[in-house]
Amino acid sequence: MTAIKDDFYDTINGDWVQNATIPADRPVTGGFIDLNQDIEDEERRVLQAIHDGKQVAPDLLKEFVQFHKMTANWQQREADSVQPLVDVLKPLKALKSWSDLQQHWSDLIQNAYTTPLSYGVAPDFKQADFNELWLSAPQLILPDTTSYADDNPQRDILLNVWRDMIRQLLLATGCDQEWAQHIVDQALAFDRLIAQYKMSNEAASDYWQLYHPKQLRELSQSVVDVDLKTILTSLLGQTPEKIIVSDQPFWEHANEVYRAQHFDMIKAWMIAQAAYETAPFLTNELRILAGTYRRTLTGTAQAPDQNKAAYRQAHLFFADQVGLWYGKTYFGEKAKNDVIKMVETMIGVYQQRFTTNTWLTQETLRKAAQKLSALTIHVGYPDKLPEYLAQRQVDSTQDIMGNIMQFAKAAVAYSLGQWHKAPDRNIWQMPADLVNAYYDPMHNEIVFPAAILQAPFYSLEQTPSQNFGGIGTVIAHEVTHAFDTNGARFDEKGNLNEWWVASDFENFEERTKKVEQQFDGLMIGETKINGHLTLSENVADLGGLSAALAAAKQDVGFDATQFFMNYAKIWRQKAKPEYTAMLAAMDVHAPARLRVNVQVKNFDTFFDIFHVTEKDGMWRSPKDRVQIW
Ligand SMILES: [Zn+2]
Incomplete structure (x- = not known):
């Protein structure tokens, strides 16, 4: 049994990691992924009930249900065989x-x-x-x-x-x-x-x-x-x-x-x-064949079964519609107000920190506060979908590929049609049924889809300290993106603009450099972590943990142990080594274990409550601890 002092992540998540099984058709399990799996299960249950006539398809799901009938019609797919691919290749071969x-x-x-x-x-x-x-x-x-x-x-x-x-x-x-x-x-x-x-x-x-x-x-x-x-x-x-x-x-x-x-x-x-x-949408054999490279790259043992594949393929083209339905169905006003309140609390903490900041000039701090005030917050689900998605209809006279080509063409036309227009700030870049969140520096906005507002991130049954260690750190992480190594270069309107006093920016970079060094070269198994690639996200994690901890401390029943333990819990994850290696080459996020263990060592509170000393594995000397926001 590991001790918190030696390895915090392992102590909290070790048993879980030991016992967790990575599903054969996935490269990873735990945290965000498990919640996404639950949502997929629920959406498939509803889909089945609609097909069985036990439930009427809500308007938002009608076209999705129609398209799913096509992706799930394996008999037809076998009958169509490779012809759709032959047709798709024709104009290319003719060149x-x-x-x-x-x-x-x-x-x-x-x-x-x-x-x-x-x-x-x-x-x-x-x-x-x-x-x-x-x-x-x-x-x-x-x-x-x-x-x-x-x-x-x-x-x-x-x-x-x-x-x-x-x-x-x-x-x-x-x-x-x-x-x-x-x-x-x-x-x-x-x-x-x-x-x-x-x-x-x-x-x-x-x-x-x-x-x-x-x-x-x-x-x-x-x-x-x-x-x-x-x-x-x-x-x-x-x-x-x-x-x-x-x-x-x-x-x-x-x-x-x-x-x-x-x-x-x-x-x-x-x-x-x-x-x-094209091949994934053909016969079952070709679908499985077309996944070979991806499975090898990620270390995934097998392709999803036909039922899952049919659902996922239909969802791929109707994610925004299904997400909107999910948000409207499962995300109530109470949850929405709760989350907005938490976001406002976190922004309040940030405003407070700007007033007590000791390493930046008043001029930079004033502009930072301006950017914070201008931050737009979206919670739950979008007010509307882009027109081409809202109007997406299945053409029953065409086969799957015929429909997919129409969907894809409409997406291209929509995208090109946005040229020289003002971006529509009500359009989200993520469906509401995805367990995730984002900050967009060009819009200076944060978006929290309905799907992330679940335990262990957030639950009315958890204590405030647990919720701050969960969704609180996620919210503050997104707010921090406005001031991470990328966000810091965009102003309150979303323009790339040097709004910092130059010497302040140098101080900022000195601090972020330390974060880069904390991660650079660390190993997860055989995989080496790139401190620069993951820098902006690590800065966001650090700021997120810091602001959420400050907010949690304002609560009368504050419990630091619960706060840190739930933070470790939301990041529990078990992944195939191939998957870890792939992400290390392309993902701007550090692996889950490091998001916990490297970050908590920047907090004096962590050392105090768990009595960590220089003899322990989790020790970091005070001079090497970093705080930015
Ligand atoms: Zn992030």
Whole structure:
């Protein structure tokens, strides 16, 4: 039996970790994931009751139920066999030449094909109330550019699994061996080319490094073989003058990627992408085959069964509608008011801390308080959905893929239609039935979907100290994002703007550097943690714990033990080593165990209540403890 003094996380969660079983069709269990599983079970129960005629489908679920009938109709899926994939591949296979691709590029994008021209329409970092066109770099097969290093033993194993999977998917369409082999070889060669220039996840975790506005003329000159003006004009209906590049290192080399002589590679890469994206919606055998790479990457033992798959595939396209129904059905006014009160308490704590802060000048603190006051709070579920989702309808005359292509096309049209408009701040980026929360620096807003408001995060049966250690730390974590290493660079309107007194910002960075060092190089099994990649989230955790603890202390029945113990409990997790390794390469969050053990050691209260001394594993000397907010 471990003691709290030696390993806090293990003492609280050790028995649970020992006994927990990771479901065969998942790479991880515990905390957020268990709650998501409960919600999925409940939604599937309701879905079944509707299909059995025991319950009438509520309006918000009607189309979801219709689409689920399609995803669950395995007989039809077997009968359709590979034909939907053959149809999807047709326009790609028909591409004859580079100039042919130039002509069809915008059509392909509008028809929701994944092309190597990765784009998005999103707020201008320096004018957050105005949407611009952004260009980035294509997705890689492996989790990160660093995964392509010669000394990564997993690289070739994973790429070979991907190669085999795509080859088999293509062979299923009746093509010959040689062609399938050619496609995977060329697609992999193009992937390797992208990996040479793309930003690493670590570099991209610094948002302010992602802002490079360009003139169309300038950008066109950097890709001489691409008819960028014609493609973008066709997409937007107007010629854009300004385009924002997020992945500058990649675009500096774009001319070496988007070349006429790479036509074969690019065509093959698009064919591979389309096969990978389409196959999950075909027969059961092809669905399972299409999950091979992902399962290997995450260490997942087996594919979900057909019933689960049918539910998840339908949910994928109706998550916002189902989430809205979930929020309206399960999240009452009482809970909403409770949470809003907690958020206001936390903001009050922050305001208070700004007035007693000793390491920042009044000028910076005044602006920080301004940003805090301007923070928008969303709780429970959104007031509305984007039009294209609210109106999404299933066309019963078409098959699954026909419907999916329509859904995807509508999503592309919606996104492109947002260009040069003001972002709609009532639209959420997360469905209400997802156990999660977020801060958006461009909107200076925090969002708490209904799903996260459950035990052990929050329950009326828990003590206030437990709730502060649970949902309190989550709320304060999101508030802290407004002042983490990314949030600190955006002002109260959501614009990238240096609002700090310069010397204050230096002090801030000195402190955040210490947080980076606390995490950098720590090991979880064989996996090394990147302190820079996870910095903004670790700063948010530290501030979250700090503000929630301060708020909890205001309660007459405050119990520090309960506070810290529930904090450890919300992060209990058991994951496959492959999954941990994958996240370490791409996730901005530190692994659950470190979010507990590394963070609590920054709090004097923790050492006091558990009598931790320099002889103990959980010790950290006072000079090495960090507090920022
Ligand atoms: Zn966060």
